[in-house]
Amino acid sequence: MTSSAAIQKGLDIHAIRQQFPVLNRLVKGKPLIYFDNAATSQKPQVVIDALVEYYSGFNANIHRGIHTLAEEATAAFEATRDTVKQFINAGAREEIIFTRGTTESINLVAYTWGRQNIGAGDEIIISTMEHHSNIVPWQMLCEEKGAVLKVIPINDEGELLMDEYKKLLSPKTKLVSVVHVSNALGTVNPVKQITELAHAAGAIVLIDGAQSSVHLDIDVQKIDADFFAFSSHKLYGATGAGVLYGKRSLLESMPPFQGGGEMIREVTFGKTTYADLPYKFEAGTPNIADTVVLKTAIEFINKIGKDKIRQHENELLKYATTQLEQIPGLQIIGRAKEKVSLISFVIDKIHPQDIGILLDNRGVAVRTGHHCAQPLMQRCGITGTTRASFAVYNTKEEIDELITGLHKVIKMLA
Amino acid sequence: MNSHKTIAETEAEIVDDFKLLESWDEDAKYEYIIDMGKKLPDLDEQYKLEENKIKGCQSTVWLVADYKDGKINFSADSNSVIVKGLISMLIRVLSGRTPDEIIAAKLEFISEIGMRSHLAQTRSNGLLAMVKQMKNYALAYKIKNAAKV
Numbered sequence: 001m002t003s004s005a006a007i008q009k010g011l012d013i014h015a016i017r018q019q020f021p022v023l024n025r026l027v028k029g030k031p032l033i034y035f036d037n038a039a040t041s042q043k044p045q046v047v048i049d050a051l052v053e054y055y056s057g058f059n060a061n062i063h064r065g066i067h068t069l070a071e072e073a074t075a076a077f078e079a080t081r082d083t084v085k086q087f088i089n090a091g092a093r094e095e096i097i098f099t100r101g102t103t104e105s106i107n108l109v110a111y112t113w114g115r116q117n118i119g120a121g122d123e124i125i126i127s128t129m130e131h132h133s134n135i136v137p138w139q140m141l142c143e144e145k146g147a148v149l150k151v152i153p154i155n156d157e158g159e160l161l162m163d164e165y166k167k168l169l170s171p172k173t174k175l176v177s178v179v180h181v182s183n184a185l186g187t188v189n190p191v192k193q194i195t196e197l198a199h200a201a202g203a204i205v206l207i208d209g210a211q212s213s214v215h216l217d218i219d220v221q222k223i224d225a226d227f228f229a230f231s232s233h234k235l236y237g238a239t240g241a242g243v244l245y246g247k248r249s250l251l252e253s254m255p256p257f258q259g260g261g262e263m264i265r266e267v268t269f270g271k272t273t274y275a276d277l278p279y280k281f282e283a284g285t286p287n288i289a290d291t292v293v294l295k296t297a298i299e300f301i302n303k304i305g306k307d308k309i310r311q312h313e314n315e316l317l318k319y320a321t322t323q324l325e326q327i328p329g330l331q332i333i334g335r336a337k338e339k340v341s342l343i344s345f346v347i348d349k350i351h352p353q354d355i356g357i358l359l360d361n362r363g364v365a366v367r368t369g370h371h372c373a374q375p376l377m378q379r380c381g382i383t384g385t386t387r388a389s390f391a392v393y394n395t396k397e398e399i400d401e402l403i404t405g406l407h408k409v410i411k412m413l414a
Numbered sequence: 415m416n417s418h419k420t421i422a423e424t425e426a427e428i429v430d431d432f433k434l435l436e437s438w439d440e441d442a443k444y445e446y447i448i449d450m451g452k453k454l455p456d457l458d459e460q461y462k463l464e465e466n467k468i469k470g471c472q473s474t475v476w477l478v479a480d481y482k483d484g485k486i487n488f489s490a491d492s493n494s495v496i497v498k499g500l501i502s503m504l505i506r507v508l509s510g511r512t513p514d515e516i517i518a519a520k521l522e523f524i525s526e527i528g529m530r531s532h533l534a535q536t537r538s539n540g541l542l543a544m545v546k547q548m549k550n551y552a553l554a555y556k557i558k559n560a561a562k563v
Contacts (some may be wrong), residue, residue: 003500028440266506356446357532360494363442369472375439384472412441413495 008055011304017393019044030363035400036390038342039367040213040233043297047237050296051089054289061285063262077288077334080295087298088228089219090245093275096348097251098291101242102210103133105229106177108135109206111131111225112254114175120146123172125191125203127152127160128379129157129182132372134208138177152178154379158185158334165194167199176205181211184371185319185334185383186342195224198296200335204250210234214315214391215340220245235390237297241290244281251277258283282291284388309392313341314397316390323403329410333385344371344385347406350413352386358409363400421515425523432527444496451499457491468543472498475544479551484559485510486551490544495543499526500532508548509521513559515551521545536561 017023020042025032034042052077062077078093085093097104109375114137118124126140126152140150150173152165160178161214169176176198181188195205211219213230220228225245232241256263256274260283265273265348274280301309320343324330329348347355356368368374368388370377388402415486419427435442447538461478468475473494474558488509507518507523524530 030440351473354496358441358444358492361444410440412445 009384011308011399013312013393014394017395019046020393021045021048023393027193027363027365028361033364033394033401033412035316035388035390035398035402036365036367037391037394038234038387040239041214041236041391042393043183043238044236044300046300047293047296050287050293051238054292059289062288063279064254067412073288073292076292076295077286080291083295083298084167084243087215088230088243088245089221090209091221093246093249095245095251096325097244097278097281098286099242099244099245100287100360101228101231101233102208102229103242105227105242105244106134106206106208107137108257109227109246111143112257113204113250114138114141115145116253116255118142118147118174119146120145122174123168124148125149125150125152125165125168125173125176125178125198127165127178128158129158129187129189129373129376130153130177130186131180131208131210133210134177134179134206135375138175147174149228154376158182158187158335158380159336160187160194161348162190162193166197169197169203171202173198173201173203177207177208178211180209181209182334182373183211184344184373184376184387185336186339186344186389187334187336188276188338188340189210189244191225196296199224200241201338205378206251211340211342213302215310218310226250226283227334229312232297233293236300237294238290240287241294242288243294248277251281256280256283260284262286270401283351304392310394313394317341317343317392319396320390320399320402323399324406327403327406327410330406333380333382341390342387344387346382346385347410352384352408354413355386355406355409359402359405360397362401362405362408421507421511425521425526426507426524428503429526430508440558444518447499447503447529448495449493450502451495451497451500454498454502455489457489461489462491468547470541470543475541476491477544477547478546479555481536481555484512486513486516486555488548488551497532500529501544502539503550504545511552513552513556517556519549 022042023032056074058069060073062074071296081093081096118141124147126138128133138149150168153161155161178189178194180191184265191207197203207225207228209228214235226247228245233239253305262285263275264279265275324345331346333344333346352368356366358365363392369384434444441464457476464477466476466478473492475492477490488505490501492501
């Protein structure tokens with residue numbers, strides 16, 4: 001503990017690790033080292049308990065029943081909305097729409113705001129480092145409407161070329177949809193500046209916060225984003241729950257996404273009137289349980305403190321970067337000045353998949369492949385990378401294991 | 415190349431090889447597979463065509479089938495050396511067999527040597543698709559032969 005004590009100052013990582021039951025398991029006979037946090041984080045016991053508590057204590061359909069369980073379930077569901085509002089500093093609770101995750105949040109905007117506001121010849125700007133979920137919905141919309149998709153290029157370090165972005169903006173630009181933090185490179189994009197420039201050009205802005213929401217302090221009002229999307233499962237919460245933040249005026253002007261129960265005010269066969277925000281966008285029975293425990297996950301993060309988590313993760317990033325750089329033939333992909341705790345790399349003449357298989361055989365879980373960002377891989381001239389992404393429960397000792405594993409893997413494959 | 419041994423015998427041979435490796439460290443099996451991958455001759459560039467490509471989510475497999483004297487000979491390659499090692503075993507078992515033999519092959523050795531996960535959907539490495547494609551070739555040649563008679 002001597003070496004790690006310094007970097008884990010202020011945080012008792014050992015105590016934090018004990019809250020994650022999965023970290024006790026063995027993989028291929030070895031203690032699990034989980035470095036695939038950018039795909040999904042592991043869940044603390046409090047979140048698992050909250051799920052069990054919901055189903056064993058007060059499971060009911062929300063907003064409808066007048067019985068006690070329905071009231072309790074509704075209260076818990078709506079309490080998450082308040083917690084999320086604070087978590088991202090939204091202006092009002094009605095601006096928080098619950099979805100299945102980031103992908104659905106983006107699609108919601110594409111199908112509603114997009115269909116209503118994008119026409120032939122209009123332009124949508126995304127960036128080279130987008131996840132497929134922030135490319136494909138816009139491509140589909142552009143195809144349908146005869147609109148044009150424009151892409152902000154990046155430099156070799158994996159940073160957006162802001163001057164090029166400025167050149168892309170024009171009166172034709174209707175929407176700028178960019179990722180806050182790249183899932184493949186770790187780059188933190190200057191979303192406040194991006195938004196400011198877009199607004200000056202008369203465009204609205206969607207920020208994909210799938211990766212940023214767990215690592216950075218999010219203040220949607222400070223960013224001034226029109227939409228902000230993120231998922232629960234990447235921030236220690238359950239899968240299948242997510243959030244779309246939208247500015248009230250925009251959300252009010254948008255048509256509903258899906259039709260069904262919950263989102264209506266009155267239905268006749270002649271005409272249906274829609275419910276107020278946020279329910280207009282929450283048709284049908286939502287994912288109540290997983291949304292309820294998103295509150296628990298956020299409280300878990302808040303209790304430790306995002307700044308302390310970030311500090312710990314930054315130390316891990318710095319340490320891993322220094323260690324990886326010493327491996328001959330290894331090249332780090334993504335060297336932005338501002339990064340979160342995520343490292344992508346390639347090794348000369350070795351396929352990432354082989355690295356992934358052999359590390360798994362040592363109990364080390366990393367992600368390999370194109371990370372759902374094929375255009376970015378093409379820009380980097382590669383087909384995929386190996387990615388290690390760190391969370392609050394990871395340690396320097398685990399990174400040492402990764403490095404030892406990589407040396408062995410290279411020896412085996414060379 | 416396998417004229418003197420049946421598919422079942424060749425599979426048993428591979429399983430025996432792996433049993434010997436089990437007493438070694440955790441990497442021994444993979445070292446053996448990697449070694450086989452390295453030994454399998456690279457497919458000539460002229461065969462690395464789109465039509466011979468079986469694309470997985472991560473790695474790519476190229477597979478070429480050649481029918482001669484009632485038997486199918488396979489050659490294949492991959493950009494992942496581990497996948498190539500697994501391919502090498504599949505070729506050892508299935509190449510130089512009649513279409514009927516290939517269609518009937520159960521390929522249980524893959525599970526028996528503990529490599530089943532590489533045929534799972536999550537691996538998305540083109541290996542599962544390659545096994546299917548080998549069987550498809552066998553079926554196609556069988557149908558073609560039947561049509562000739």
